[in-house]
Amino acid sequence: MPDSAREFFSAVFLVIGAFFYLAGTVGLLRFPDVYTRLHALTKADNLGLGFLVLGLAVQAESLAAALKLLLIWPLTLAASATVGYLIARRARALGISPWLRPEDR
Amino acid sequence: MSTGLLYALAGVLLFVMGMAGAIIMAGALRKILAFNIMGSGAFLVLVGLAQRDGIPDPVPQAMVLTGIVVAVASTALALALARRLAADGDEER
Amino acid sequence: MNLALVFDLLLALMLLWSAWRALAAPNATRAVVMFIVFGLFLTLAWGRLDAPDIALAEAAIGAGLTGALLLDAVRTLGESAGADAGGARSPWRWPVLAFSPLLAVILVVAVLEAPQQLVDLPAVVERNMGLSGVTHPVTAVLLNFRGYDTLLEVAVLLAALFGLLALAQGAASAATRESFLLHTLARLATPPMIVVAGYLLWAGAHQPGGAFQAAAVLAAAAVLLHLAGLLPAWVAPGRLLRLGLAGGLLVFLAVAILPLAHAPLLTYPPAWAGALILLVETALTVSLGLVLAGLFLFLSGRSLRDEETR
């Protein structure tokens, strides 16, 4: 790939990644309870991170360097899925009841 | 203002904030937090001031690296002391 | 005003804000969480200061391990240990609050007026890199040019662990039972973490990395296994563990006194410097990993028994 095309794709991926991070953070601030906030963080940030490492991997100098960056993604996915579950379970154990729509209450 | 100087100044303020906290906070845990903030402030001054011209200086960097490890060790020791203190306090009552 | 400076200013403000919240938050859990946030902001600051070695250590040790220690302390000490955030009862409150701004102004002026260094340290390090045996300046300083600092620092760490062991009160066996998900994560993540620790150890010779960061990764793996209930409780160190804990210091000492016959302490012959540094770093990785893990494991012996098995 020529360098200009590389830089273009890299920039596009990084912007998309940053957008999903922003969305996850906005969700964290705006969603009503711990469970819905966990949804926002795990889902949006994971895709955001995926695009960030992809954007950086495109710029990498060698295949191994690109793979090293991409490796971050599945590791973080596994950690965040597990931590999300642990937080949700802890919240349940503490008796925090989930937020419901007014019409569902 | 250079990056190094900016963080050195932030370090000064953190140091003062941590020092005030360490003196006036009542709980053991807060005092330990305050000491850690004080230490971090000192680390920032050490590295930031040495790099105010923008040239990375490996000497303070290496010192701070070991400093962080010593800080966690002293934090753990302080927590063990706090725990012992709390346990003894319970026995006396 | 350029964008980088705006970012630095914002980050400096966030540092001050999170430190303030860690001190003034209404309850202990919140204070500790804000302290971890402070550690992460600090990690970014080290990145901005071209200090990736410190950033790595700060993230893993400053925010990670210290955070775990403090959270564990909140649980065992209870919220009361962090009470009185305002310090309203301290008789020193008003004098200290009155004096602090004055001290801050004096120190700020001192930093702004600080004279230039008489010795240009980066240049000195640069000139001597060829003799150091490695190509990464921070490692050269850490294990060669100022090796005695690091040697004593390892001794201090070991001493802190002794103190902790002396204070720990017959920790009950950690019947840690945690979620099966954490169990799986710990089992899956530990082997790659060993490889990553090896990589960091190797990398230290020519790029950010080295024994401290590698040890932090190993310690993190041990803490993870402990939380998942996969590691036997560390109540009192047995013979093998003692050897592991002290090994780094012993190897470092041996390497330090070896050249004493014809040179001062810790002077490596340049031809051997690279190999000796690698030997010391390898021993340090294992020992520091065990010591750092021990700081957490010996302290949180009686832990997590209230967690249900799943």
Add this chain to the structure above:
Amino acid sequence: MRVAPVLRRTLAFALLWWVLVEGSSVSWGIGLASVGLATFASLRLWPPAHWRISYAGVAAFAGWFLLESAKGAVQVAALAFQRRPDLAPRIIEISLALPAGAATVLIVNVLNLLPGTMCTDVEGKILRVHVLDGRLPVVEEVRAAEARIARMLGVTQ
């Protein structure tokens, strides 16, 4: 001990090492030691099991998973930027058909990353799932995920 799993894991960790050092060849001393230790630790922590994982199944699963997790992120992003987030959360209970162990672990992890689901609890075979939008056909989606995992791991439901 059978040799095949040991070789497979050694190879996997050697590959990881190669990726980490970016193909440098001067590093095999520490590399061999860490790969050996990692293989040893992995065998201790995770004794070889008698699964028949189908590699085609893994590839199909990975593709499906990527697409679904992207959907999940888009859904959350859309909700986050709505003027009033249109959430209809509820907690549902699902009886798992998958066997306990690795398959259950996998489905809990996968559900946490899929659109609109987050596990809060597992009790035996009963899975409690927090759903972001209870109006969507979540149970069907969980069943579909289960079927895919079963196919990939070669376990019967």
